[in-house]
Each structure stands twice: as structure tokens, then as C-alpha cells.
Amino acid sequence: MLTTSFSIMDYLVFGLLLIISSLIGVYFWFKSLNNTSNDEFLTGKRQLSAFPVCMSLVASFMSTNTLLGLPAEVFLSGTQISAQIISFIIAIVLSAEIFMPIYYRLDILSVNQIPYVAVVLYGPALALSSVTPLSISSSILMVGAICTFYTSIGGIKAVIWTDVLQFILMILGVLMVIIQGALEVGGFQEMWNINQKGGRVIFFNTDVNVYKNDNLLNVIIGTTIIWSANYCCLQTQVQRYCSLGSIQKARRTLYWNLPLLILISLLAVMSGMAIFAKYHDCDPITLGYVQRPDQLMPYFVMDTLSQYPGLAGLFVACVFSGSLSTLSSGFNSLAAITWEDIIKHRIKCQDDRHALKITKLIAGSYGLIAIALAFIVGNAGTVFQASISLVGSMVGPLFALFTLGVLYPYATAPFILVFLMGISCTGSLIGFISGIICGLFLSIGSLLHPKPKVSLPTTTDNCPPDVVKDVYLKSMAFPNSSYISTYDNPEYR
8 A cells, every 4th residue: 555654754865955956056156256257157167077077968868757757668668668778879979979079169058958847847746746745836846946046056067066966866766666676576586577477578679660669660760869869959968068178078978978878777677677576466557546657656666665764755856856957957058048049149248247147047037937837837738748749849850950060061051052052051941840840740640649558468466455455445346457458468368
């Protein structure tokens, strides 16, 4: 039976994360009292160390989508998603050898940023509210305010060093789930055997079907585009590796970042296997204990670890660390874009101190906007799912546009060369817009005519007596399975 009671120790552990994150911002604010440079606030004057930047690169995009979404994907569809490791390698090589040297030599600060911070802020609040005492409103206000505070006063250095703390917490949280999951079922070997018997161990599904996300081809193509776009043309990542002292240092940092990406991705997959091993024969989704798959991991923690004071609080800190790292990166990056692309050339600042105040105000303003939008997202119902789909449809055309600009020198050629070569910036723009239109068409179509939900089988055949009694008292019926017939497994018939 699930308990959602936090102990005092849980609250202390979770509160400690928020306090330390704030203190990091205060520390770098205090250190920079005599520094009035806007460049220091946004890029650290390109004097950042490789170690924290490496961890920050991972933490910025390994958000709650990885901590909550990836284990749920494994529970529902198996381990085929682990093939995204191939995409990591492709994305890092592209960014380190092609895109990063060009950005660095051009000495540019702003490239692009997709404003998804409100969804990142709302996501963990939604998932955790149903299985912890934390309400959605209190989570949004508390985490959003603290993240806005340390980002707006501490700048890029505060963002990166809090990312280091949050990366460590994410690793500890996922390890905690894996170890507890193995103990619950009798060891790692048994955990593997249960997943194998349940059809979750999938690495080379060579079926070709564009409507399913559990085959090798779709995973590699889809995640390669997503991760390449993240590392090659999104502001949060570009701003970090261009804040290092040299091209060689930036390249080394990107390659050092690769094993950390692989590590946390594999750990997230293993945590999904641990959750399936625990609930393969007493599925909490079928029983109605959780309404969404991304609530499985919080449910597991509250179900199995709440008996140990402080561990449930550590997990909540882990999940919100994923949110904080992405939020702080987004606020700082959006401030950089707004200053460089909109304000810098339109406002005459008295001195660098004046420019720094404006940039800090911009970062703080984006934090407040994200908090407000997170509440709007919470009331949007299906619009929330639609927004994720619509934003995702733009990643491919965006990456294609940047790739064209980097690899093809005539994409922005003067008119006479355009006439001779037959290509121009107008053609690039038309291609970009066409790609977005096609992506939106597919996204909107998938929302209006959704495909059937696909999941591998689970059962409720071996639920404990207290669970059976509780479910029966609530619904006067007891469900016996949850699967799509096309994925039927003889083991569970």
C-alpha cells in the first residue's frame, strides 16, 4: 500500500538541496561584487573549468524527462530506447568537430533557444503531487522562485556549479532505485530474468514500423536528430562549451561529457527494469494507483523507501535537481539571447554595470514568466500534451537549417552568386518553413487522430491481499491485466 507521508528527515533533505542551491548563487554573487562585466555574468569571461562544465552539459538536458520518462518507457515498451547511446556518440562528434569550432571562432553568444522551461517546471510537480504531500502549486512556486533567485544573481558560474550538485543527486537517486529494486526481487540476476521473461529486454528489434517507438531504426533516427539539435544548435549547450578557454578545451570537455551521458542513460534504463521487476505481476497503472506512466518511479520510491527516513526526500531532491538544472540553464540562456539579439544594439548603457543590471533583471523576469506559464500549463489539459508535440516538430527543421548554414557556404551568398549557383538564404528560409509546416501537420494530425497506445504486458495476478482488498473496495471489481493484444506474451496468458 502506498504511503505519501513525508518524515521530518525527508523534508530536511529536500529543503537542504534548495538551501545549498541558493547559497551557491549567493556565493558567486558575493565574489562578483567588484566585477561589473556582463560577459562575466553570461560566459564567465571564457575562464570556466572543464570539470563543472562537463557535468553541467549532462545535467542541463538529462532533466525530469530522463529521470521519470525513461524508466516509464522501459516499463511499457522495453529497453530498446537504450540504443540512443549511438545517437549520443553521433551528436557529440558533430558538435565537437564541426559546429563548436565555428561558433567559437565567430565569438558568438546567442544561437537559439526553445522556451520550454514552463513545461520543465510543471512536469515534476505534476508527477510528484499524486504520490507525495507536495502540491503542484507549492512545488512550482518554491522551485521556480529559488531557481530564479540563484540564476539571476549568480550568473553562469552559479548555474554550472549548482548543475554539478544536481548531477550528483541525480546519480544517487537513480542508484537508490536500482539497488532497492534488486533487493525487492532477490538480486540483480533475478531482476534481469524477470525483465527477460516479461519481454522487456530488447536491443535489436529490427522491425520497420514508423508508428512504433520500440524498434531500432526509429530510436536511432529520432534520438539522433534530437540530441544533435541539442548539442549543435541549442543555446543552453552552445553557451556552455563556448565559455571555455580554448577550442581544444571545449572539444575535450564535449568528449568527456559522452561517458557521463551514457552512464546516466543506462542507469535510467536499469531503474525502469527495477520498477518492472517489482510490479510486473501487480501493475499499479492497471490498479489505478497511478494515472500516468511517469508517476511510476515516484510511486516505487514512496512504496518501498518511505520506511527509511530521508530516502524519499533524497529522491524528491533528485527529481527536482533535474528540473532545476534545466530551468537555470534556460533562464541564463534566454537572458543571453535577449541581451545579445534584442537589447544590446538598441539601448545605450552608461557602463558595464548598467548592462549587468539589465541582464540580471532579464534573467529574473524569465523566471517569473516561467512560474506563471507553469500554472497556465496546469490548467490547459490536453493543450499541455499538444505543446510538447508542437515544439518537438520544430527540432528537425532547426537542426537542418543550422547544418546548412555551417556546411554549405553559399546558403547566405550575395544575389549575383545566388543567380549563378541557384541557392540563397531565401531558399534556406523556405526549406525551414516548409519543414516546420510538415512537422506541425504530422504533430497536429497525431493529436487529432492518435494512434493506439502500445505497451508490453503486465498482470495483477500476484498482488498482496491488502492491495486486492483496497482496490476491490474502491471499484467493486479487480482488473487482471494491462496490455495491447498485438503485444500479447504467452507467458502471461
